[in-house]
Amino acid sequence: MDQPTRANYALLTVQEHLGDSADGLDVSWAEFVGNHRSSEFEFTVPTEPVIDPYLELQIFDISAYDHEILVNGDALTGFDIPPADGWQYWMDPITGADLVEGTNTLRFVRDASTGDDFVIGTVTIHWKEPVE
Template structure:
């Protein structure tokens, strides 16, 4: 079977921080402990080998989560890193579905970590007829 790779880009543009703290980033909206749900479209009923590329800034702790369609991905979703990083995370523990999907970021509220997320790109493969 022939497959093609495709993706959706989701601009999150949010900083997640404990109440009363912020990173003073003019491009990032304050999201508190969890962002809103951001929608993206999947063009197949059979998405395969899905993964995310996540732009993150100043992550200090491991416990933060990426939620796809309300379900947290398994494993750790952001490794600690000073400054910017581009992190890849497989979509496991959650499933993409044809049509509208959602993506959200949740901060581990048991930490004092303040970090930001720029753009998330969701990748998958889909079967192609012919």
């Protein structure tokens, strides 16, 4: 018999603007953090194993495929965020990186060669965990 699981998640409020210039987008509510990477955000996973992890992110004005999402310092596989004008809400499986019991980290890395300016709004990390 399969062990029962329950859903769990962590919500991160990022609100950061990555780009060449703070004037690249009219988003005064988002903190401009430069042209390379976001702050590193921590979240807690209370148990192992972590089953079927994925994340959902709210993102504004992506123009290129080449930006990366890092979980615990490891880049997710495949392209992470598709280009789209305005706000979008995107789901990405967590592959190529592992969630672990305890503290985990999330960071966005901008491909500076693209000249792209974008804003990360919120990120929700989802997973299933065993019910004891």
